[in-house]
Amino acid sequence: MIKSATASHFPAVRMRRMRKDAFSRAMMREHVLTPADLIYPVFITEGENHREKVSSMPGVERLSLDELLSVAEECVALNIPVMALFPVIHASLKTPDGSEAANPDGLIPRAVRELKKRFPELGILTDVALDPYTSHGQDGVLDAHGYVLNDETCAILTRQALAQAEAGVDIVAPSDMMDGRIGVVRNALEAHHHIYTRIMAYSAKYASAFYGPFRDAVGSSATLGKSDKMTYQMDPANSNEALREVALDLAEGADMVMVKPGLPYLDIVRRVKDEFKVPTFAYQVSGEYAMIKAAAQNGWLDHDRTMMESMIAFKRAGADGILTYFALDVARRLKQG
Ligand code: PBG
Secondary structure (H helix, E strand, O other): OOOOOOHHHOOOOOOHHHHOOHHHHHHOOOOOOOHHHEEEEEEEEOOOOOEEEOOOOOOOEEEEHHHHHHHHHHHHHOOOOEEEEEEOOOHHHOEOOOHHHHOOOOHHHHHHHHHHHHOOOOEEEEEEOOOOOEOOOOOOOEOOOOOEOHHHHHHHHHHHHHHHHHHOOOEEEEOOOOOOHHHHHHHHHHHOOOOOOEEEEEEEEEOOHHHHHHHHHHOHHHHHOOOOOOOOOEOOOOOHHHHHHHHHHHHHOOOEEEEEOOHHHHHHHHHHHHHHOOOEEEEEOHHHHHHHHHHHHOOOOOHHHHHHHHHHHHHHHOOOEEEEOOHHHHHHHHHHO
């Protein structure tokens, strides 16, 4: 038989009291998500009237420029502040040094000009890295042993960033993990009077298996083959090293920093935010997206609830914004209330 409670058996604090009703849960909610937290990454390709599904990323398509404009319009309507552009480069334009990356009339500069003309209020971010442009799928130029050369790569990245800035991009995002690249890019931007071009540095970018579906999307998994990016991207076992990377990128002139991948690296997001108190972003990468999609398609997870929970987890960890392939879905959910 259950004994009737005496004073000494009452819990001193009842945490469930505040959780009991929706109003009191709302009163003590510590974090909120808004469309302003979202950055939408998109894949763009040559052609017209063309959309191609990415099989390892259900719901994601490679878009021709005209199709991209309608997606941009949707971002504006949903109050998503920024779109991030990734190119699918035709095999005939890929070379060992990835020089197409710096072509002022290449796919990305053309897309930037078109987008800024049609939607000047929409922020545009472009990736500074060579992997979509190299015939070997690495983010830089190689020596005779296949090692990615640092300073030679930085020189091409600088030309790439300048071509993007000249096209009118708002934010350049070096994702290559070469040493010193933020400094040389910042210098070149200043020297060419692009003083308002913001730099979001992929500062703590790990050598991650979670990038697999992205490499399918831009077509670098085929060129990369079995080789990896361990000589420049970070070891997933490390945490202090991420803080050193962030410190360097800030000293070299980054306006914002990023941690990538996202959910498996929220501890890094929190450490970076606590240590530096600068605008800190997280990238929920292709493999994280694919995992949630695959489980939802199997009926193993509730798609929308899992998606929204992952978003608030980024906010709780201290992220000021999230690059996510779910951005449109999340913004639509937020609009429904
Ligand atoms: C290119 C780049 C990658 C991603 C963003 N920029 C791939 C890589 O480094 O191999 C991954 C994004 C994703 O997985 O969603 N340097």
